[in-house]
Amino acid sequence: MGNYDALLVVSFGGPEKPDDVMPFLENVVRGRGIPRERLLEVEAHYQRFGGVSPINQQCRDLIAALAPTIDLPIYWGNRNWHPYLEDTLREMAGDGVRRAAAFVTSAYSSYSSCRQYIDDIALARAAVEGAPEVVKLRHYFDHPGFIAAMADHTREALDRLPDGLGDSARLVFTAHSIPVSMAETAGESGGAYEAQLRRAATLVTAELGGDRPWDLVWQSRSGAPHIPWLEPDVCDHLPEVDAPAVVLVPIGFVSDHMEVVYDLDVEAAATARKIGLPLVRAATAGTHPRFVSMVSELLAEPEPVACSATCCPAPPRRRG
Ligand SMILES: CC1=C(CCC(=O)O)c2cc3nc(cc4[nH]c(cc5[nH]c(cc1n2)c(C)c5CCC(=O)O)c(CCC(=O)O)c4C)C(CCC(=O)O)=C3C
Ligand SMILES: [Fe+2]
Numbered sequence: 579m580g581n582y583d584a585l586l587v588v589s590f591g592g593p594e595k596p597d598d599v600m601p602f603l604e605n606v607v608r609g610r611g612i613p614r615e616r617l618l619e620v621e622a623h624y625q626r627f628g629g630v631s632p633i634n635q636q637c638r639d640l641i642a643a644l645a646p647t648i649d650l651p652i653y654w655g656n657r658n659w660h661p662y663l664e665d666t667l668r669e670m671a672g673d674g675v676r677r678a679a680a681f682v683t684s685a686y687s688s689y690s691s692c693r694q695y696i697d698d699i700a701l702a703r704a705a706v707e708g709a710p711e712v713v714k715l716r717h718y719f720d721h722p723g724f725i726a727a728m729a730d731h732t733r734e735a736l737d738r739l740p741d742g743l744g745d746s747a748r749l750v751f752t753a754h755s756i757p758v759s760m761a762e763t764a765g766e767s768g769g770a771y772e773a774q775l776r777r778a779a780t781l782v783t784a785e786l787g788g789d790r791p792w793d794l795v796w797q798s799r800s801g802a803p804h805i806p807w808l809e810p811d812v813c814d815h816l817p818e819v820d821a822p823a824v825v826l827v828p829i830g831f832v833s834d835h836m837e838v839v840y841d842l843d844v845e846a847a848a849t850a851r852k853i854g855l856p857l858v859r860a861a862t863a864g865t866h867p868r869f870v871s872m873v874s875e876l877l878a879e880p881e882p883v884a885c886s887a888t889c890c891p892a893p894p895r896r897r898g
Contacts (some may be wrong), residue, residue, distance in 0.1 A: 580581055580679055580713060580877060580879070580881040581677065581881075582650060582677055582678060582679040582713065582877065583650065583651075583675055583676055583677055583678070583710075584650050584651045584652070584653055584670060584673075584675040584677075584678040584679075584710070585644070585648055585650045585651070585652045585653070585681060585873070585877065586652075586653045586654070586655060586670070586678040586679065586680045586681070586712060587637060587641055587644075587652065587654045587655075587679050587681050587683070588655055588656070588657070588681065588682045588683070588695055588699065588714075589633065589634075589637050589639065589654070589655075589656050589657070589682070589683040590633060590656060590658055590684075590835070591605075591633070591634070591655055591656030591657055591658040591659030591662075592630075592631025592633040592634055592658075592659055592684065592835070592836065593624055593629050593630065593631055593659060594629070594630050594631070594634055594659075595628075595629050595630065596625060596628065596629030597629070598629060598659065599621050599624045599625060599629045600621060602658060602659050602752055603617050603620060603621060603624075603755060605658045605659065606658050609766050610801075611801070611802060612800055612801060612802075613649060613801075613802055613803075616800055616801075620800075620836075623678065623799055623836055623840040623841075623844075624707050624836060626840070627836070627839065627840070631835065631836045631853070632833075632834040632835065632836070632838075632839055633833065633834070633835050633836070634656075634659075636833035636834055636835075636864060637654055637656075637683065637833075637890065638654075639864070639865050640683075640833065640864070640865055640870070641654055642817070643865040643870045644870060644873055644874075647768060647870060647871065647873070647874050648873065648874050650679075650877075651673070651675070653666050653669065653670055653675075653678070654666060655667065655702070657694070657695065657698045658700070662702070663698060663702035663831070664701075664702040664705050664706060666702075666708045667702050667703060667706045667712075668706045668708065669710075669712060669842065670709070670710050671706055671707065671708040671709050674774075675710040676710050676711065676820065677711045677713065678710045678711070678712050678713070679697075679712075679713050679714075679715055679876075679877055680699060680712050680713065680714045680715060681715050681873055681876070682695045682714060682715070683706055683832050683833060684832065685718050685719040685724060685832055686719050686753075686764075686770075686771050686774045686830070687717060687764050687765040687770040687771055687774060687775075687885075687889070687890055688719065688756055688760055688761065688764040688765075688770070688771035688890055689756075689758055689760050689763075689764070689890045689891065689892055689893060690754070690760065691744070691754075691756075691771065692717070692885065692889075692890050693885070693889065693890035693891070694883065694892075696714060697837060697892070699712050699714070711853070713881060713882070713884075714882070714884070715873075715876045715877070715882060716876065716879070716882040717774065718779045718872060718876060719774045719775070719777065719778045720774070720777055720778060720781060721872050721874060721875070721876070722868075722870055723868040723869055723870075723872025724778070724832070724863055724868075724869055724872060725778065725785060726780045726784055726866075726868040727786065727863040727864075727867075727868045727869040727872075728778070728782045728827065728829060728860070728863060729782045729785035729786055729868035730857065730866060731785060731827075731860040731861040731862070731863070731866065732749065732825060732827050732860045733786060734860070734861065735825045735827070735859065735860035735861070736786075736825055737825075738858045739823050739825070739856055739858055740823075740856055743822055743823040744823075746821055746822050746823065747821060747822070747823040747825050747856075748790075748791060748792065748793065748820075748821035748823070748824050748825075749779075749782075749783060749791075749792035749795065749824075749825050749827055750792070750793050750795060750815065750816075750819065750824050750825070750827065751775065751778075751779040751782075751792060751794045751795070751827045751828075751829040751830075752794075752795055752796065752797045752812050752813065752826055752827070752828050752829065752830060752842065752846075753758075753771075753775050753794070753796060753797070753807075753810070753828075753830025753831075753872050753892050754796070754797065754798050754830050754831070754837060755796035755797060755798060755799040755800075755807045755808045755811070755828060756807065756808060757801060757805055757806065757807050757808075757893065758772060758806040758807060758808060759805075759806075759893060760893055761808055763890065763891050764888060764890055765889060766885070766886060766888075766889050770890075772794070772808070774830060775792070775794055775830060776794055779792055779794055779827070779829055782827065782829065786825060789834055792820075793815065793819075794829075795811065795812045795815040796808045796809060796810065796811055796812065797811060797812045797830075797837060797841045797842065797846070798837040798841045799811060808859070812826070812841075812842070812846050812849075813845060813846055813849045816846065816849050816850055816855060816857070817849075817853050817855075819855065823855065823856040823857065824850065824855060824856070824857045824858075825857075825858055825859075826842055826846060826857060826858070826859040826860065827859075827860045828842060828859065828860065828862055831862050832862060832863045832864075832869070833862050833863065833864045834862050834864065838859075838862060842859050843859060846859075847859075847896070880892065
């Protein structure tokens with residue numbers, strides 16, 4: 579069992595009022611060559627929800643659910659918005675925390691979903707005198723707690739379909755698209771992001787019993803149009819589905835993010851309506867009791883071996 583004196587929940591961060599949106603987006607895309615038009619489009623998604631991303635409240639809810647289950651003080655720091663990791667680490671140092679376990683709200687290997695969190699934790703630690711040591715907990719995409727939560731939510735979604743469609747509905751798992759070059763180098767030997775997503779989808783489907791067919795597709799593509807990203811996009815895939823109904827399973831996200839409430843619940847839902855395809859979206863893991871208890875199980879495991887220095891390498895930086 580790891581010898582920790584605090585739990586640090588590490589997340590992406592998101593805006594909480596209209597004026598936060600552009601500064602938040604600028605933090606996210608700094609040096610990443612994201613076209614201005616894409617940024618303005620994404621800004622509109624956030625403004626449609628009053629400039630509030632669901633992600634921060636999801637983090638607060640998770641921490642509230644974790645508190646009674648974990649015998650450690652719990653802190654919260656984000657990469658891209660308040661509360662920033664650096665501020666949280668300063669608070670932890672002031673409280674005398676020496677060694678914290680980090681639970682990152684991203685289950686998979688890739689630069690964006692793992693290495694970038696590790697790098698940002700290291701940068702924040704370097705800026706804080708006496709910062710605690712931070713041990714990142716292992717990837718949990720295949721942990722029985724995450725799988726049970728997603729299987730439960732998938733079952734609930736199947737039950738929400740109109741009469742009789744549950745048995746023949748196709749499961750369409752979705753995850754954030756990433757550049758093909760990032761996917762090819764994900765993990766210790768490449769391809770880990772997609773392989774882990776396929777593994778999680780396989781485990782969730784197995785838990786539902788039978789041999790229900792499923793697909794893994796992508797969403798929320800960003801970047802310049804000439805750079806290849808993982809395909810197909812969920813909206814291009816739906817018209818190709820040869821089944822009377824679909825349950826979308828956002829296996830790539832552990833809680834509701836703007837990508838879930840806009841890209842799936844608005845865009846993909848509109849696509850399905852247009853083609854007359856009954857579609858429901860499974861809930862994200864969020865504060866499902868098995869997902870919550872998974873965190874204390876991870877804390878009780880032997881300390882994880884850190885990723886090697888060459889795991890999930892950074893893509894080349896563009897424009898400063
Ligand atoms: C793999 C992955 C995850 C899953 C792992 C994880 O959960 O961390 C994830 C999560 C998230 N991504 C988020 C938001 C954004 N991601 C962007 C851009 C990008 N994402 C990428 C990948 C991922 N992103 C990539 C390769 C880019 C291109 C720029 C770059 O190379 O970095 C942009 C720029 C605008 C645009 O979309 O073009 C935004 C606003 C939010 C917050 C949502 C909210 O507010 O609720 C969350 C949780
Ligand atoms: Fe993203």
